[in-house]
Amino acid sequence: MAKLTREDVLKLARLARISLTEEEVDTFAGELSAILGYVEQLSNVDVSGLKPTNQVTGLTNVMRKDEVRNYGYEPRDLLKNVPSTQDNQLKVKRMIG
Amino acid sequence: MSAWKPIADIAADVQNGNVSAISLVEQSLAAIDQHNEFNAIIATTEERARTRAADIDARVAAGKNAGRLAGVPFIAKDNFLVFGAETTAASNILKGFNAPYQSTAIERLEAEGAICVAKANLDAFAHGSSTENSDYFTTLNPHDKTRVPGGSSGGSAASVVLELAPFALGSDTGGSIRLPASFTGCVGYKPTYGLVSRSGVVAMGSSLDCVGPLAQTVTDTACILDVIAGRDELDSTTIERDKAGYELPSTSYDLRTTKIGVIKEYMGEGLDPGVRTQIDSAISKLKAAGAQIVEVSLPSLPLGLAVYYVLCPAEVSSNLSRYDGQRYGHFTQDATDITDSYTRTRQVGFGGEAKRRIMIGTYVLSSGYYDAYYKKAQTVRTKVIDEFAAAFKQVDFLLGPTAPMTAFRIGENASDPLQMYLTDIMTVAANLSGVPAISIPDGESDGLPVGLQLFADQKCDRKLLEFAQAVEGVIV
Numbered sequence A: 001m002a003k004l005t006r007e008d009v010l011k012l013a014r015l016a017r018i019s020l021t022e023e024e025v026d027t028f029a030g031e032l033s034a035i036l037g038y039v040e041q042l043s044n045v046d047v048s049g050l051k052p053t054n055q056v057t058g059l060t061n062v063m064r065k066d067e068v069r070n071y072g073y074e075p076r077d078l079l080k081n082v083p084s085t086q087d088n089q090l091k092v093k094r095m096i097g
Numbered sequence B: 001m002s003a004w005k006p007i008a009d010i011a012a013d014v015q016n017g018n019v020s021a022i023s024l025v026e027q028s029l030a031a032i033d034q035h036n037e038f039n040a041i042i043a044t045t046e047e048r049a050r051t052r053a054a055d056i057d058a059r060v061a062a063g064k065n066a067g068r069l070a071g072v073p074f075i076a077k078d079n080f081l082v083f084g085a086e087t088t089a090a091s092n093i094l095k096g097f098n099a100p101y102q103s104t105a106i107e108r109l110e111a112e113g114a115i116c117v118a119k120a121n122l123d124a125f126a127h128g129s130s131t132e133n134s135d136y137f138t139t140l141n142p143h144d145k146t147r148v149p150g151g152s153s154g155g156s157a158a159s160v161v162l163e164l165a166p167f168a169l170g171s172d173t174g175g176s177i178r179l180p181a182s183f184t185g186c187v188g189y190k191p192t193y194g195l196v197s198r199s200g201v202v203a204m205g206s207s208l209d210c211v212g213p214l215a216q217t218v219t220d221t222a223c224i225l226d227v228i229a230g231r232d233e234l235d236s237t238t239i240e241r242d243k244a245g246y247e248l249p250s251t252s253y254d255l256r257t258t259k260i261g262v263i264k265e266y267m268g269e270g271l272d273p274g275v276r277t278q279i280d281s282a283i284s285k286l287k288a289a290g291a292q293i294v295e296v297s298l299p300s301l302p303l304g305l306a307v308y309y310v311l312c313p314a315e316v317s318s319n320l321s322r323y324d325g326q327r328y329g330h331f332t333q334d335a336t337d338i339t340d341s342y343t344r345t346r347q348v349g350f351g352g353e354a355k356r357r358i359m360i361g362t363y364v365l366s367s368g369y370y371d372a373y374y375k376k377a378q379t380v381r382t383k384v385i386d387e388f389a390a391a392f393k394q395v396d397f398l399l400g401p402t403a404p405m406t407a408f409r410i411g412e413n414a415s416d417p418l419q420m421y422l423t424d425i426m427t428v429a430a431n432l433s434g435v436p437a438i439s440i441p442d443g444e445s446d447g448l449p450v451g452l453q454l455f456a457d458q459k460c461d462r463k464l465l466e467f468a469q470a471v472e473g474v475i476v
Helices: A006-015 A022-044 B007-015 B021-034 B046-061 B104-111 B154-161 B178-184 B218-228 B273-288 B301-322 B338-349 B352-365 B370-394 B417-424 B428-433 B461-475
Strands: B041-044 B073-077 B115-120 B167-172 B187-190 B210-215 B259-263 B292-296 B397-401 B437-445 B448-455
Touching (some): A006 A022, B021 B041, B187 B218, B273 B292, B352 B370, B370 B397, B370 B428, B437 B461
Parallel strands (some): B073 B115, B073 B167
Antiparallel strands (some): B167 B210, B187 B437, B397 B448
């Protein structure tokens, strides 16, 4: 059974870009192990001859014309929720060293 | 006696000038105010609602058609993008977010004259079965204030039962419409996957998410589905609507030609005796009405929850990666670099359940575990789908409880996430297989509502609603 250590939890949190408090690391180690322990029952299920399902109603690639449409939005309205902007663009911290 | 007439009658009253849209909006807002203690509502959209009501009343006065839902107030779960109030999905990370566009479901309802008056509480990002995971507050069950209303659409369900509005919108990824409908005593409908557009609804598990109505009766539920169902180019997973539409005639469905399968796996161990009594009583009434009842086994259903709690967190971890604080939502002012900005935004912005699901999802999708967890779950999902398909070759509809229990006490499952997940054990299979399912009130056990769940094959939504209307007539 999957038993997650504190290090495992910290690694997952790093991959998922979440900071955790010391207390959260301990709590999640126990809780995530219990959840993974529960879903591990799937490992014993015989699925020979079956394919994985991605889409339940059988739709495959749904295409539309690649054309510009005017939905009537003003850039300044679309940018209203952005915490930091400059010249109608998003302003973020440096991403590449 | 309900505070609200059937939805079609309300709209007719408005169109005929017997009732004004503004008086209906005021009635709804007054009820919201009066029942504030239940915490069903996060925010009202009253200013915009009053403006829209005035427009509708002006149309009626000018002799124009004001729409099939003219002046009908409704409440949207707070994960629908709506003008006139913030859309937060009851999360800290989206506090202060004002939608720049509206969800397709809201647009379609507004086009027919319906008026959104408020946003309902939910478990943050729709992760939960009780509204206890809301980053705001827990909604109280209208039947017992010490108990949960179910979730995640708990605020929507409580709104309908408290008669704050004639109907509400919810979303159902693993039972989030049906479970609260069951716990509070209203009708909750999860359509066939893709029948209602999710454009403008905060995404959770995209291969599972469905949008649907909650209302007092099957007839009202069908009336709303008829307005919101069908293809939408903004959601490429949407499917064609039924040519016959979904509005139901008053003539009753003939139960004497109907073959109903009772799901064996949902009637076994772990079912609360009080719930069992109510389900058995409904089955007896259906038999007396001439329906043919058989027991049907779908042996993989008990695995459904394990499949769900691999696939759903996997999709959650992907969908919630967009909340990085750079474009909208909570922002960390004093971050040292971009990674620090992401991680601290998500630390503060996500509650415990969102973090749990993101990390489980990250785990099952990570290299080395992908085949054992994610791909395996997708393959067991195929097994569940095949069993539903086989069952619908034998019977017209399937039947079972919506949940193994009635509404539990606030705090009862709060310290054990896995125990909370087990609440969804009878609802997740419909999401895994894409079939439509409905929860309708089936009396009470110790003063708490019990929900009866009915299923039909994919794309048989109209047939399911006709049947559910007949069942509702027989078991009430």
